[in-house]
Amino acid sequence: MGMEIRKPILVADAVKSVMEYAKYGTQETIDFAEADGRRLAEPLIATNDVPSFDKSPYDGFAFSSKDTVNASTINPVQFEVMERVGAGELPTLKLKSGQASRIMTGAKIPEGADCVAMFEVCKSFEQNGKNYMEIKRTMQAGQNVMPVGSELTTGTALAEAGSLINPGMKAVLATFGYHKVKVATKPVVGIIATGTELLDIDEPLQPGKIRNSNGYMVAAQAKRAGAEYKYYGKLADELEPSYKLVKQALEETDLLITTGGVSVGDFDLMPEIFKRLGAKVLFNKVAMRPGSVTTVAVKEGKLLFGLSGNPSACYVGFELFVRPVIQKALFNDNCYHKQASAVMKDDFLKPNPFTRFVRSYIDYDEQGLSVHLSGMDKSNVVSSLAGANSFMVLPGGTRGYKVGDQVNVLLLEEMKGQSKFLL
Amino acid sequence: MGMEIRKPILVADAVKSVMEYAKYGTQETIDFAEADGRRLAEPLIATNDVPSFDKSPYDGFAFSSKDTVNASTINPVQFEVMERVGAGELPTLKLKSGQASRIMTGAKIPEGADCVAMFEVCKSFEQNGKNYMEIKRTMQAGQNVMPVGSELTTGTALAEAGSLINPGMKAVLATFGYHKVKVATKPVVGIIATGTELLDIDEPLQPGKIRNSNGYMVAAQAKRAGAEYKYYGKLADELEPSYKLVKQALEETDLLITTGGVSVGDFDLMPEIFKRLGAKVLFNKVAMRPGSVTTVAVKEGKLLFGLSGNPSACYVGFELFVRPVIQKALFNDNCYHKQASAVMKDDFLKPNPFTRFVRSYIDYDEQGLSVHLSGMDKSNVVSSLAGANSFMVLPGGTRGYKVGDQVNVLLLEEMKGQSKFLL
Numbered sequence: 001m002g003m004e005i006r007k008p009i010l011v012a013d014a015v016k017s018v019m020e021y022a023k024y025g026t027q028e029t030i031d032f033a034e035a036d037g038r039r040l041a042e043p044l045i046a047t048n049d050v051p052s053f054d055k056s057p058y059d060g061f062a063f064s065s066k067d068t069v070n071a072s073t074i075n076p077v078q079f080e081v082m083e084r085v086g087a088g089e090l091p092t093l094k095l096k097s098g099q100a101s102r103i104m105t106g107a108k109i110p111e112g113a114d115c116v117a118m119f120e121v122c123k124s125f126e127q128n129g130k131n132y133m134e135i136k137r138t139m140q141a142g143q144n145v146m147p148v149g150s151e152l153t154t155g156t157a158l159a160e161a162g163s164l165i166n167p168g169m170k171a172v173l174a175t176f177g178y179h180k181v182k183v184a185t186k187p188v189v190g191i192i193a194t195g196t197e198l199l200d201i202d203e204p205l206q207p208g209k210i211r212n213s214n215g216y217m218v219a220a221q222a223k224r225a226g227a228e229y230k231y232y233g234k235l236a237d238e239l240e241p242s243y244k245l246v247k248q249a250l251e252e253t254d255l256l257i258t259t260g261g262v263s264v265g266d267f268d269l270m271p272e273i274f275k276r277l278g279a280k281v282l283f284n285k286v287a288m289r290p291g292s293v294t295t296v297a298v299k300e301g302k303l304l305f306g307l308s309g310n311p312s313a314c315y316v317g318f319e320l321f322v323r324p325v326i327q328k329a330l331f332n333d334n335c336y337h338k339q340a341s342a343v344m345k346d347d348f349l350k351p352n353p354f355t356r357f358v359r360s361y362i363d364y365d366e367q368g369l370s371v372h373l374s375g376m377d378k379s380n381v382v383s384s385l386a387g388a389n390s391f392m393v394l395p396g397g398t399r400g401y402k403v404g405d406q407v408n409v410l411l412l413e414e415m416k417g418q419s420k421f422l423l
Numbered sequence: 424m425g426m427e428i429r430k431p432i433l434v435a436d437a438v439k440s441v442m443e444y445a446k447y448g449t450q451e452t453i454d455f456a457e458a459d460g461r462r463l464a465e466p467l468i469a470t471n472d473v474p475s476f477d478k479s480p481y482d483g484f485a486f487s488s489k490d491t492v493n494a495s496t497i498n499p500v501q502f503e504v505m506e507r508v509g510a511g512e513l514p515t516l517k518l519k520s521g522q523a524s525r526i527m528t529g530a531k532i533p534e535g536a537d538c539v540a541m542f543e544v545c546k547s548f549e550q551n552g553k554n555y556m557e558i559k560r561t562m563q564a565g566q567n568v569m570p571v572g573s574e575l576t577t578g579t580a581l582a583e584a585g586s587l588i589n590p591g592m593k594a595v596l597a598t599f600g601y602h603k604v605k606v607a608t609k610p611v612v613g614i615i616a617t618g619t620e621l622l623d624i625d626e627p628l629q630p631g632k633i634r635n636s637n638g639y640m641v642a643a644q645a646k647r648a649g650a651e652y653k654y655y656g657k658l659a660d661e662l663e664p665s666y667k668l669v670k671q672a673l674e675e676t677d678l679l680i681t682t683g684g685v686s687v688g689d690f691d692l693m694p695e696i697f698k699r700l701g702a703k704v705l706f707n708k709v710a711m712r713p714g715s716v717t718t719v720a721v722k723e724g725k726l727l728f729g730l731s732g733n734p735s736a737c738y739v740g741f742e743l744f745v746r747p748v749i750q751k752a753l754f755n756d757n758c759y760h761k762q763a764s765a766v767m768k769d770d771f772l773k774p775n776p777f778t779r780f781v782r783s784y785i786d787y788d789e790q791g792l793s794v795h796l797s798g799m800d801k802s803n804v805v806s807s808l809a810g811a812n813s814f815m816v817l818p819g820g821t822r823g824y825k826v827g828d829q830v831n832v833l834l835l836e837e838m839k840g841q842s843k844f845l846l
Contacts, residue, residue: 032624032639036643036646036647044809048628050805051633052628052630052633053630053631059686086619086620086660087618087619087620087631087660087732088618088619088620088621088631088632088659088660089619089620089631090630090631105686105732106618106620106633106732107620107631108630108631151804151805152805152806156806158798158805158806158809159806159809159810163809166643166647166809166836167640167641167643167644167646167647167738167808168640168738168782168807168808168809168810168811169808169809170636170639170640170642170643171636171637171639171640171643171734171738171805171808171809172636172805172806172808172809173624173639174624174634174635174636174639174640175633175634175636175805176634177624177625177626177627177628177634178624179624179625195510195511195529196509196510196511196512197509197510197511197512197529197530198511201455201596201597201600201601201602202600202602203600204600205471205475205600207475207476207513207531208476208510208511208512208513208530208531209511210474210475210529210598211597211598211599211600212597213593213594213595213597213598214594216455216593216594216596216597217590217591217593217594217597218590219593220459220589220590220593220594221590223459223590224459224589224590236511237509237510237511263482263528309510309528309529311594315590315591315594338786338787339787340787340791340792341787341788341789341790341791359591363761364761364762364763364764364792364834365764366764367764368763368764368791368792369763369787369791369792375581381574382469382473382574382575382581382594382595382598383575383579383581383582383595384591385590385591385592385594385595386467386581386582386586386589386591386592386594386595387582387591388591389838389839411787413589413836413837413838414836415812415836416812
């Protein structure tokens with residue numbers, strides 16, 4: 001204990017070994033009103049043609065195009081205007097030759113009409129108490145008419161399972177009458193923060209102690225990733241109560257995250273707890289910075305993530321290893337963070353034995369994507385976490401990276417994701 | 424009525440005229456647990472030094488560096504190991520020359536010690552029932568010690584007002600004991616959908632009618648933009664009841680959105696309602712597609728947004744005109760959508776009299792940013808809304824745009840935003 005030598009595995013191999021245990025979750029049917037931000041459990045299908053009736057895209061007059069075959073500036077054609085059809089109203093008349101109806105945008109084309117002439121090309125007038133209009137041009141059959149199903153036909157797949165329900169998706173769901181929506185059930189993530197040094201957020205600082213931030217951070221990351229969480233509180237570094245709580249939490253949740261207790265030190269708990277649980281350790285050292293001590297184990301198909309107690313390492317460990325498992329449970333096959341290529345706008349000169357995931361802020365300019373160290377004061381870990389919307393991925397084995405270098409970046413706030421980890 | 428000629432104004436001028444009425448909102452104090460996704464009402468300040476005590480970043484031994492002045496591989500120096508200091512524990516002894524304490528990552532450096540040697544460079548042994556360690560190298564004062572305030576000093580600003588409370592920000596808030604957080608109060612957006620053609624989401628389709636999707640879509644957009652909404656339902660195109668509801672909604676909300684009823688047609692309500700309210704119309708035609716009939720008015724400092732009944736136009740109108748007002752109310756000076764430059768991956772060949780905002784999907788590849796028409800079937804409006812994470816901004820006056828053209832894009836899901844509209 002304490003001096004164990006661990007073999008680091010490559011990040012991509014670590015992710016792969018975790019994802020072997022990731023699986024689609026369950027689905028539930030919820031009210032349309034509650035669906036924002038959830039993900040579809042099945043493809044979204046058009047339940048009717050769009051439009052569902054022959055529709056006018058403009059305000060104007062509907063009539064038979066045949067009546068205008070000989071129309072021209074010197075030979076205007078006149079129509080008697082029979083009625084007015086507003087959007088949502090039904091035409092009451094079948095039009096005959098020489099008859100037109102005033103029609104509004106979105107209204108149903110009357111029987112006997114096959115085109116719509118916009119107001120701007122017609123001249124209205126009254127005569128003997130009747131309404132007329134005249135037109136000086138020929139019209140084609142179908143002109144300014146949106147036929148049934150011209151935009152969409154019943155049965156068309158409009159979005160795949162795993163898609164995020166964003167405002168546009170809400171419009172689609174409403175259009176097709178999905179007042180109940182089948183969505184992926186949010187997986188429940190258990191969270192336990194370990195460390196004798198941890199104070200609660202509302203406690204005053206004490207010498208030698210720090211406030212627990214990892215537990216709350218991971219909870220917020222789980223929420224952002226689409227999960228629910230159950231926070232089991234913080235624990236001192238004591239084996240017996242920790243073991244019991246981990247065991248209980250593992251039974252009550254879909255996956256479990258602990259923070260702290262994974263380093264190779266005197267009081268490091270998690271390896272011992274994993275052993276007592278009979279959990280299979282997938283890896284306990286990853287060739288990355290920060291977070292090299294990240295440990296992941298499996299017990300009866302459930303994943304246990306032993307994240308580092310260091311805030312940066314904890315943050316990175318969650319995004320690399322936990323988030324794709326959650327996204328997969330939400331039926332999203334694009335479960336990995338979207339990857340981009342960006343130009344560095346800050347130096348990062350620390351030598352890199354392992355691949356480094358640096359908290360960064362991605363920005364956009366005329367040259368494309370640029371990436372900056374994040375935070376108002378870039379030198380400190382805490383504020384850089386708050387400002388991060390991405391990780392720079394800096395491969396190991398170099399002396400450092402400089403302004404102008406092109407690097408890969410993982411986008412933490414992109415909603416769709418991609419199907420492969422670090423292409 | 425019906426044939427009124429409207430003068431279009433430029434999009435940028437329209438946005439500017441709306442933003443003259445945008446203002447910072449109010450603030451409220453909420454529990455830390457509820458703060459995810461909210462925006463800070465004031466800058467976030469460090470309430471203590473980080474670290475707040477001299478701290479060990481590693482597991483190892485703490486002692487006085489002076490004792491190692493002559494240490495070398497042929498002259499190892501030995502220390503008696505006095506106690507073990509775990510993270511969160513306090514050292515009980517002041518170390519003297521020749522004494523060391525075993526110390527864990529995150530623990531407080533004992534008095535009398537000024538450096539930490541990692542386990543890997545020390546050799547532990549027992550002799551006569553006492554614990555010893557020896558080291559074969561010199562150590563410097565301060566080596567492997569994180570002094571008080573070395574990362575952050577009390578009073579440092581860590582994030583500005585208007586910043587989004589993301590997972591990293593939660594970690595910062597927790598670190599500094601913000602169990603209560605001052606956040607921007609969510610502005611309340613009133614929503615009224617007008618149109619005799621509108622059915623409720625749970626009604627079967629009827630000839631000539633469509634289901635109301637705009638009201639729900641705008642509600643989801645308001646939510647995404649950080650607002651609360653109050654949905655007043657849908658109304659037939661009838662002046663008296665519509666006027667009354669608009670008047671009531673305007674009194675009960677911070678800003679009001681109506682959808683539909685703004686075109687130049689027989690049954691178009693909003694211009695008449697604005698007149699009766701005595702609201703000042705800022706503009707009623709914008710040189711853009713879709714959404715040229717977007718109308719914005721002001722009544723006693725409150726903005727009324729008359730968005731088009733066309734779903735695409737409604738969506739675009741919200742994002743261009745309403746969202747920045749909401750973001751400003753949330754203290755975010757970067758209230759406009761982040762702008763990027765991207766390469767087109769699809770043709771868009773429609774001639775463009777006005778600037779066109781095309782629903783698009785932004786993606787990333789080795790060449791940088793690319794932009795695609797959105798939706799599984801790119802030709803239909805409804806599914807393209809669901810897949811959109813951006814607008815292509817296609818300036819007017821051209822014959823169309825082709826694959827490979829570099830165009831400006833507004834990013835709808837980027838969290839930070841920018842301080843100017845369309846640079």
